[in-house]
Amino acid sequence: MKKDQLVTMEFIKDAFSLFNETSEKLEQAYHKLESRASELCSGMNEKETREREIRLQAMGWMVTKIVHDIRNPLGSIELISSLLQKELTGDQDKQELLGHIIYGVKNIDTVLSNLLHFTSFPRPRFEPVNLRMIIDSSLEVVSYLINKKDINVSIYVAEDIDIYCDKALMRQVFLNLFLNSLHAMSDHGDISIEVIHNRDNGEIEISVQDTGCGIEQEDIDKIFDPFFTTNEKGSGLGLTIVHNIISAHNGTINAYSKSGEGSLFVINLPSQGG
Numbered sequence: 702m703k704k705d706q707l708v709t710m711e712f713i714k715d716a717f718s719l720f721n722e723t724s725e726k727l728e729q730a731y732h733k734l735e736s737r738a739s740e741l742c743s744g745m746n747e748k749e750t751r752e753r754e755i756r757l758q759a760m761g762w763m764v765t766k767i768v769h770d771i772r773n774p775l776g777s778i779e780l781i782s783s784l785l786q787k788e789l790t791g792d793q794d795k796q797e798l799l800g801h802i803i804y805g806v807k808n809i810d811t812v813l814s815n816l817l818h819f820t821s822f823p824r825p826r827f828e829p830v831n832l833r834m835i836i837d838s839s840l841e842v843v844s845y846l847i848n849k850k851d852i853n854v855s856i857y858v859a860e861d862i863d864i865y866c867d868k869a870l871m872r873q874v875f876l877n878l879f880l881n882s883l884h885a886m887s888d889h890g891d892i893s894i895e896v897i898h899n900r901d902n903g904e905i906e907i908s909v910q911d912t913g914c915g916i917e918q919e920d921i922d923k924i925f926d927p928f929f930t931t932n933e934k935g936s937g938l939g940l941t942i943v944h945n946i947i948s949a950h951n952g953t954i955n956a957y958s959k960s961g962e963g964s965l966f967v968i969n970l971p972s973q974g975g
């Protein structure tokens with residue numbers, strides 16, 4: 702093997718071990734958070750409410766610290782992997798391997814953002830934002846999985862719609878919905894995103910529909926509950942965060958689904974931020 706190939710392999714090995722280490726840290730942090738949250742919610746009485754608030758605040762600080770510690774090495778992993786991917790244009794196997802790492806890193810970053818939003822109720826910073834731009838940038842994050850699974854994405858945006866919202870929070874909403882749809886589809890399938898501006902009531906309706914596995918009838922009322930998950934590797938926080946973010950924007954979200962027939966999520970938001 703040539704010297705530069707050896708260096709590349711060393712880089713990939715380093716990136717992998719850093720990645721594993723980071724995933725482990727995240728898993729530990731998540732389990733800690735889950736057990737603390739169930740401890741705090743069980744057997745609560747009025748007298749304990751204040752104490753609970755203080756503990757929740759402390760938990761929020763703990764999560765912020767952990768997320769910060771994990772995000773630093775994560776940034777290096779993504780940077781190294783992206784640089785390597787650019788260098789290895791002729792080597793498809795290694796590019797594929799690096800694609801896995803980059804996608805994994807982005808996935809961990811979404812989980813970290815979910816943890817942050819879960820422990821502190823989102824307070825949107827409203828500004829006029831182009832919805833199409835948020836949708837496109839969220840799709841970009843999951844593009845690796847879209848291509849890998851051969852998913853067809855259609856976007857129908859009635860016009861160039863601007864909305865008063867928090868850009869980063871809305872991105873988090875789309876990311877979670879897209880990731881859920883992608884997880885629900887084993888291979889092939891469609892995701893349709895539709896945005897309609899109802900000028901009569903000033904509302905914007907956003908629908909995200911997929912042709913995935915759908916949701917069992919008995920589960921549909923639980924999907925927005927914290928820690929409800931049917932995914933082996935899921936934390937069950939994604940839709941809770943989505944719901945909290947939409948509520949903080951004075952909007953609503955509803956899910957419609959039948960097992961085996963795909964799912965539809967419909968969000969209604971006031972275009973002026975409410």
Ligand SMILES: Nc1ncnc2c1ncn2[C@@H]1O[C@H](COP(=O)(O)OP(=O)(O)OP(=O)(O)O)[C@@H](O)[C@H]1O
Binds near residue numbers: 812
């Ligand atoms: N598009 C979808 N198709 C099928 N099931 C879905 C879909 N979206 C959500 N669900 C169901 O709702 C559950 C909760 O979703 P949620 O996003 O809150 O958690 P998760 O995806 O399991 O984990 P994570 O916290 O990593 O997002 C999922 O485990 C799945 O059972």
Ligand SMILES: [Mg+2]
Binds near residue numbers: 877881938
């Ligand atoms: Mg999810």
